[in-house]
Amino acid sequence: MLIKAAEAADLLQIEEKAxxxxxxxxxxxxxxxxxxxxxxxxxxxxxxxxHGIKVPPELFLAVESDIHYPTLAEAxxxxxxxxxxxxxxxxxxxxxxxxLLKLPAHLDPxxxxxxxxxxEALGTxxxxxxxxxxxxxxxxxxxxxxxxxxxxxxxQPIDFGAPDEQxxxxxxxxxxxxxxxxxxxxxxxAYALRDEGFRAVLGSSCDQAGILEAxxxxx
Numbered sequence: 001m002l003i004k005a006a007e008a009a010d011l012l013q014i015e016e017k018a019x020x021x022x023x024x025x026x027x028x029x030x031x032x033x034x035x036x037x038x039x040x041x042x043x044x045x046x047x048x049x050x051h052g053i054k055v056p057p058e059l060f061l062a063v064e065s066d067i068h069y070p071t072l073a074e075a076x077x078x079x080x081x082x083x084x085x086x087x088x089x090x091x092x093x094x095x096x097x098x099x100l101l102k103l104p105a106h107l108d109p110x111x112x113x114x115x116x117x118x119x120e121a122l123g124t125x126x127x128x129x130x131x132x133x134x135x136x137x138x139x140x141x142x143x144x145x146x147x148x149x150x151x152x153x154x155x156q157p158i159d160f161g162a163p164d165e166q167x168x169x170x171x172x173x174x175x176x177x178x179x180x181x182x183x184x185x186x187x188x189x190a191y192a193l194r195d196e197g198f199r200a201v202l203g204s205s206c207d208q209a210g211i212l213e214a215x216x217x218x219x
Contacts, residue, residue, distance in 0.1 A: 002031075002038040002039065002040055002041075003038070003039055003041060003044075004036055004037065004038060004039075005019045005020055005023070005030070005036070005037040005038075005039065006019075008039050008044055011056060012048070012053070012054075012055070012056070013056070019037075019039075020037065022047070023037055023039075026051070027047070028043070028044070028047045029043040029047065030043075031104070031106055040177065042177065042178050068147070068181070069181060069184045070147050070181075070185070071188070071215075071216070071218065071219050072149070072185075072188045072189065072192055072215040072216075072218045073212050073215040073216040073218075075147055075148055075149040075174075075185055075188070076149050076151055076211065076212060076215050077212060078102075078146045078147065078148040078149075079101075079102070079148030079149045079150035079151065079173070079175070080100065080102075080148075080150055080151070081151045081153075081206070081208040081211055081212070082100050082150070082151065082152045082153065082206075083153050083206035083208075084153065084154075084155045084206070085097060085100070085152040085153065085154050085155060085171075086155045087154065087155070087156075087158060088156065088158075089158060089159075090120065090158060090159070090160060091117065093154060093158050093171070094113060094116050094117065094120075094134065095113055097134075097150070097152050097171060097173060098112055098113045098116070100150060100152065101150055101173065101175065102148065115135075115140075116134055116135060119134070119135050120134065120160075124160050124161040124162060124163075125160070126160035126161065126162035126163070126166075126168050127162070127163075127193075128162055128163055128164040128166065129164065129166060129199075130157065130162075130166050130167065130168055130169040130170055131168065131169075131170045131171070131172070131193065131202075132160050132162070132168040132170075132171045132172070133171075133172045133173075133174065133186075133189070134171065134172075134173055135173070135174065140173075140174060140175045140176065140182075147174075147175065147176045147177060147181045147182075147184075147185055148174075148175050148176075149172055149173070149174055149185060149189065150172070150173040150175070151170070151171075151172055151173075151211070152170070152171045152172075152173070153169065153170055153206040154168065154169055154170070154171065157169045170202055172189060174186060174189070188218060191218060192215065192218050195217075195218075197214065197217075198214050198215070198217075198218075201214040
């Protein structure tokens with residue numbers, strides 16, 4: 001998923017110093033790793049398109065080939081299942097959930113929390129029956145290779161302003177490298193949540209092994 005600035009320059013048939021200039025002065029997203037700039041192919045594609053820069057077909061093909069569409073069980077295993085997550089209101093719960101996420105080192109957790117709170121201010125992400133999926137309206141895209149669903153069972157029910165007025169007890173957090181993967185994960189999760197057997201496993205207890213086994217039925 002990540003390529004070096006020199007590789008990006010080769011793909012675009014330009015000098016590497018031009019790519020470095022884009023990173024430093026023109027907002028091309030990149031991560032500095034051991035003194036070398038690393039760029040997500042999707043970020044490069046979107047940035048180049050927004051700036052009217054001609055993109056070779058190979059970059060489109062590379063982006064498509066880089067996309068991994070995990071199963072529900074794989075995404076849950078990557079994100080982790082956490083029991084008795086503390087918090088006595090939406091702010092404290094979301095802060096504690098952010099602390100459990102496997103965020104890239106360069107991403108400020110406090111900024112990430114503010115993004116979540118801003119999205120919640122636009123409308124609740126609770127979907128009813130005690131479940132919330134924060135950021136469902138706008139995908140959380142992270143510059144990381146592994147899509148993930150982090151599942152949190154809250155220590156106490158929290159008012160999220162749900163449509164059915166039921167407090168939230170279970171929270172799913174999706175993080176994805178691309179919008180396509182986000183939509184894939186969301187569709188998998190939505191399908192599973194319509195299954196009575198899967199809902200029953202979620203409602204019985206915070207049984208990590210049982211939940212992963214139940215999720216394994218949805219490929």
